[in-house]
Amino acid sequence: MSDGVKILISKLLWKFMRIFPIDEKKITVSSYYGKALQDNPKYVAEYLLAKNPELKIYSLENKHRKHNDPRIKVVSNNLLSRTYHLSTGKIWIDNCRKLHYISKRQNQYYIQTWHAGLGLKRIEFDVFDQLYPSYTKWMQSDTDSMDLLIADSVFIKNYFKTAFRFNKEILCCGIPRCDIFTDEIKKQNIRQKLLKKYGLGENDKIIMYAPTFRQDLSSEAYDIDFDKLIKDLNYEYHFFIRLHPNVSDMELNINYGKYIINVSGHDDMQELLITSDILITDYSSCMFDFLYLGKRCVLYASDLEKYIASRSLLIDYNKLPFPCTYNYDQLLLTLRKKEDYKSIYEKWALDYGVCKPGNAAKQIADWINERL
Numbered sequence: 001m002s003d004g005v006k007i008l009i010s011k012l013l014w015k016f017m018r019i020f021p022i023d024e025k026k027i028t029v030s031s032y033y034g035k036a037l038q039d040n041p042k043y044v045a046e047y048l049l050a051k052n053p054e055l056k057i058y059s060l061e062n063k064h065r066k067h068n069d070p071r072i073k074v075v076s077n078n079l080l081s082r083t084y085h086l087s088t089g090k091i092w093i094d095n096c097r098k099l100h101y102i103s104k105r106q107n108q109y110y111i112q113t114w115h116a117g118l119g120l121k122r123i124e125f126d127v128f129d130q131l132y133p134s135y136t137k138w139m140q141s142d143t144d145s146m147d148l149l150i151a152d153s154v155f156i157k158n159y160f161k162t163a164f165r166f167n168k169e170i171l172c173c174g175i176p177r178c179d180i181f182t183d184e185i186k187k188q189n190i191r192q193k194l195l196k197k198y199g200l201g202e203n204d205k206i207i208m209y210a211p212t213f214r215q216d217l218s219s220e221a222y223d224i225d226f227d228k229l230i231k232d233l234n235y236e237y238h239f240f241i242r243l244h245p246n247v248s249d250m251e252l253n254i255n256y257g258k259y260i261i262n263v264s265g266h267d268d269m270q271e272l273l274i275t276s277d278i279l280i281t282d283y284s285s286c287m288f289d290f291l292y293l294g295k296r297c298v299l300y301a302s303d304l305e306k307y308i309a310s311r312s313l314l315i316d317y318n319k320l321p322f323p324c325t326y327n328y329d330q331l332l333l334t335l336r337k338k339e340d341y342k343s344i345y346e347k348w349a350l351d352y353g354v355c356k357p358g359n360a361a362k363q364i365a366d367w368i369n370e371r372l
Contacts, residue, residue, distance in 0.1 A: 007101050010079065014103040017087035022107060024372060026056045028089030032115065032245065033096055034062040034077030038267050040113035040150070041093045043176035045072060047361035048368065058085050091368055097142045099135065109147045109371055111364065114160075116285035117152030117175040118354060120320070122312040124163045130215075130311070140165065148367060150175065150360070152288075154353025159314065173363040174355035177270050181292045182358035187274050194275040198261050200238060207335070208240040208263075208276035212284040214303075215310045221282070221303040222252055225328065230259050232332050242272055244284070278335070283307060287322060291349060292357050294342045297322045300331050321348035 027048065029041040037045065037059040045057050049071055059067070060077040067074070075081050082100070086092060090108060095115040104110060116123075128136060143164050151157035152175045160170055180186055195202065211222060226239055241254060243264045256262050263272055269286060273279065279290045279297045290297045299322050301307065308317075318324060321344045325331040 010083070010101040011103070013079065013083045014087065014101070017083055018105070020084070020088050022090055022105060023056065023088050024090050025054060026058065026085075026089045027091040027093060027368075028058050028060065028085045029093040030060040030077070030098075031095050033099070034060050035245065036061055036063075036065055036267050037067060037072065037074075039095045039115055039269075040176045041095055042268075043179060044093055044111075044113065044361050044364050047176070047179075048365050051365060052369075058089065060085060090372060097135070097138060098145070099138050099142075101138070102142070102145055104145045109368075110145050111148045111150070111368070112146045112164075113150045113176065113364070117178075118156050118288040118352065119285040120283050120287075120313055120315055120317070121285075122163070122314045125165050126159075126163045126314075127312055148364075150364065152178075152355050152360075153349075171363060171367065172353075172355060174357050174360035175289075176361040176364065178289055178292050178357040179359065179361050180270055181274070190271045191275045194266075194271060198240075198263070205237045205278075206240055206276045207237045207278040207280060208242055208272055209280045210240075210242040210269075210272075210284055210286050211244065211282045211300075213244040213246040214307070219252055221301075221307075223302055224280075224300065224331070226260050227255055229328075229332065229335075233335060235259065237278070240272060240276060242266070242269070280331070283311070283313075287320070288354075291321070291345050291354075294345060296339075296341060298331065298334050299324045300326075302326055321345050 029037065029045050031038045031041045046069060048055055049057060049069055053071065057071065058073050058075050060082055061074050062077050064074050075085055086102065087105065092108065092110040093113060095113045124139060143166055146166060147168060149160055149164060149166055149170045151160055151170050151172045154172060157170050157172045160166060195204065209224065214221060230237070230239065239260045240263045241260060254260060266272055270289070273286065273290055273293060277295060279287065279295070280300050281287050281297065282299060282301045287297050287299070299320065301317070301324065304317060304326060321341065323334045325334050
């Protein structure tokens with residue numbers, strides 16, 4: 001079916017769905033184009049239900065999954081179902097663009113929480129010529145439909161105005177998925193749950209390797225010899241390997257086993273961050289989430305020059321508040337140092353106007369409740 005035919009069918013469906021009234025208690029959520037209810041929409045949905053059990057929350061998903069809260073109803077993300085549930089939902093919450101043709105009705109509200117807060121890479125209209133044509137086709141119409149955009153810092157709030165070409169309200173509240181970092185009891189329970197899930201003990205230390213993906217979807221930059229690294233660190237750590245969802249099925253030369261554990265299939269990145277003692281990443285915004293936890297983050301970027309050539313950076317890589325390494329020996333030396341970077345993180349966060357975590361979902365819920 002051609003794109004033109006798909007667009008025509010979508011337009012007709014949107015018009016047809018006008019026969020159904022908007023449900024004033026209905027909220028339609030989506031994460032990562034229907035992959036699963038994750039990230040910011042998940043945490044906002046859970047907070048809303050905790051405060052107002054009468055709300056009806058429908059999650060658009062490509063596969064049927066069960067949630068911890070049975071009140072979250074999973075519905076198919078196919079064209080017919082998606083059009084119906086968006087047409088009848090009072091509130092939309094998403095963390096990615098809606099790439100299909102959408103036609104929001106009067107008295108409906110679309111909240112874009114985005115899937116990255118403070119980020120290293122330039123995004124959206126700032127790198128328009130680097131994006132896929134199929135993606136850029138819907139960017140402006142999606143922006144025009146948005147009523148609220150979420151930011152986690154003064155720096156990003158100002159950047160989003162131009163990156164999204166958005167001239168409506170940007171709520172500088174932090175990111176909902178990081179609210180959990182302030183709850184010590186929940187963090188302890190999450191860590192115990194994951195240690196049990198992956199067969200680890202209470203005293204085991206964990207380093208998580210969580211790189212982002214490359215535009216060409218290549219794997220050459222993921223070149224850490226983990227078997228050697230484990231030995232050189234005297235078997236002090238277990239390793240979590242968490243690949244980006246875009247490349248999570250990629251075959252890498254990694255020998256998974258007792259000390260090297262594949263956690264790419266774990267839906268909730270925040271739970272992995274909470275459980276980990278050290279994070280190794282390259283250009284992923286998870287480095288800034290980890291900043292909230294005050295734990296050690298080490299950057300490993302063996303392909304920095306090549307990456308910069310393909311993805312423009314918003315922040316100077318060498319001015320980040322994390323130690324930067326570019327080869328194995330530098331990485332090993334940095335991991336052995338065991339330095340505390342918490343004071344450096346805190347100063348950097350202050351300079352960029354980073355919101356303190358713990359209150360983001362509440363602020364978004366307050367915004368929603370004013371419109372229900």
